Amino acid sequence: MTELNDFLSAEQIQTDKDILESYGRDWTRFWQANPSVVLFPRSTEEVQKIILWANKHSLKVVPSGGRTGLSGGAVAKDKEVVLSLDKLNQIENFNEIDKTVDCGAGVITEALQDFVKEKSYYFPVDFAARGSSQIGGNIATNAGGIKVIRYGNMREWVAGLEVVTGKGEVLNLNNGLIKNNTGYDFRHLFIGSEGTLGIITKTKIKFTTLPKEEQVLLLAVPSLREIMPIFKVFTKELPVTAFEMFTDKALKHVLHSTELSSPFPEDYSTYLVVEVENQNESIEEKIMGCFEKCMEEGWIMDGLVSQSPTQAKEFWTYREQISEALAFAPPHKNDISVNVSKIPDFIEKVDQIYQEKYPQFEVIWFGHIGDGNVHVNILKPKDMEMNDFLNEVHKVDDILFQEIKALGGSVSAEHGVGLVKKKPLNYTRSKEEIEIMKAMKQAFDPNLILNPGKVFDM
Numbered sequence: 001m002t003e004l005n006d007f008l009s010a011e012q013i014q015t016d017k018d019i020l021e022s023y024g025r026d027w028t029r030f031w032q033a034n035p036s037v038v039l040f041p042r043s044t045e046e047v048q049k050i051i052l053w054a055n056k057h058s059l060k061v062v063p064s065g066g067r068t069g070l071s072g073g074a075v076a077k078d079k080e081v082v083l084s085l086d087k088l089n090q091i092e093n094f095n096e097i098d099k100t101v102d103c104g105a106g107v108i109t110e111a112l113q114d115f116v117k118e119k120s121y122y123f124p125v126d127f128a129a130r131g132s133s134q135i136g137g138n139i140a141t142n143a144g145g146i147k148v149i150r151y152g153n154m155r156e157w158v159a160g161l162e163v164v165t166g167k168g169e170v171l172n173l174n175n176g177l178i179k180n181n182t183g184y185d186f187r188h189l190f191i192g193s194e195g196t197l198g199i200i201t202k203t204k205i206k207f208t209t210l211p212k213e214e215q216v217l218l219l220a221v222p223s224l225r226e227i228m229p230i231f232k233v234f235t236k237e238l239p240v241t242a243f244e245m246f247t248d249k250a251l252k253h254v255l256h257s258t259e260l261s262s263p264f265p266e267d268y269s270t271y272l273v274v275e276v277e278n279q280n281e282s283i284e285e286k287i288m289g290c291f292e293k294c295m296e297e298g299w300i301m302d303g304l305v306s307q308s309p310t311q312a313k314e315f316w317t318y319r320e321q322i323s324e325a326l327a328f329a330p331p332h333k334n335d336i337s338v339n340v341s342k343i344p345d346f347i348e349k350v351d352q353i354y355q356e357k358y359p360q361f362e363v364i365w366f367g368h369i370g371d372g373n374v375h376v377n378i379l380k381p382k383d384m385e386m387n388d389f390l391n392e393v394h395k396v397d398d399i400l401f402q403e404i405k406a407l408g409g410s411v412s413a414e415h416g417v418g419l420v421k422k423k424p425l426n427y428t429r430s431k432e433e434i435e436i437m438k439a440m441k442q443a444f445d446p447n448l449i450l451n452p453g454k455v456f457d458m
Helices: 002-006 017-023 044-056 109-118 135-140 186-190 224-237 248-257 283-296 309-320 340-357 386-406 423-427 431-444
Strands: 037-039 061-064 081-084 091-095 100-104 158-165 170-173 198-206 214-221 240-247 270-277 302-305 331-337 362-368 373-379
Touching (some): 002 044, 044 081, 044 158, 100 135, 109 135, 214 224, 214 283, 224 240, 224 283, 248 270, 248 309, 270 283, 270 309, 283 302, 340 386, 373 386
Parallel strands (some): 037 081, 061 081
Antiparallel strands (some): 158 198, 214 302, 240 270, 240 362, 362 373
16 A cells, blocks of 8 residues: 555545445445545546556456446445545536537536536436536446436447556547547447446536427326327427336325425326427427327326426426435335337336235336336335345346346346346346457456456456
């Protein structure tokens, strides 16, 4: 450890118990944080020196961003060195011609959103953890969120990357070019690699024009069966930016944990939050036309259309507060995806199996229906020990993953693999694909020091 003093200050080297505990875990709570030290580099050069030092001494390194992940991707449980990107938080080189801005990996998502908004532009990657997640982590997990249906995943907004590989080499990838047809685009290899190939230190992020004011609809639906006809009508006629679903069980927990009142006088089984960009004067008329058609068909039982930004934000709160409302359990989470058209059949079939085989569990469904991504939360009963609970839900997972494999879906839509989804990775990836990924890992990180045990075992 004494060699670190040659290139890091004392405040950049932390072994305080509380700091080790905080930086050694993410939002999962199934592993005990146990890092040996937390390092806070301030530049790419310092990150490179740390990686070279770790290679020299055969030390394992866990990259740490905002630690908002739900897959154990940032967990340090075996005396690893935690490398925090917190100090790499500069925003610079704003370019209105290229519509790009340079960000350190430690820039908070909301800080970037606010920065470009102040300049009358828009960064659209958005989700509930915007206030604590970091850009580097978003890239390392190819984050999605609530506006993927309109703007895509994080991948679409990365114009360039600066990366320190597991060897300690610094790579500058793509340099913000729109056209660059010169062989393999390693930028896309590092996006979604979860810190297993290299550490992202800086990125050139794209931004776009500000959308017009959005209107938000909160819709009450009789069952899952009606979701796809509603989706078809709205997306055909309107510029939909988000299409979210949650069940009555999810709403019950949100109402219990907040001061919100029930949005409708009656209870329904399923609710939708639909966001539409108000591009021109005719949009409101089209919204009402779609709403009335769905009401006439019996697909919508009741609904509200926001009349102000404040009300739109309130409608979103019913959806965005779900994860926090379930934190008391704690829940066992699965973040999965299938083709959009298969969502209702998939949920109905799996939920029926859960009810028949595991009636003791309360199962909460919600998610980004517009891009085929749903979140399955199984709540731990109060009288069940955690180890017993985990043993049982892993049996439930096998049922879920078998259905996902049959439909050609993914066991991890947006949370990544980390530790949580390592074992079921083969439900989505073939043996041949996993072997190729391992070969890539060996090429970029031959001493296997980066984020050990994540995604797959070597």
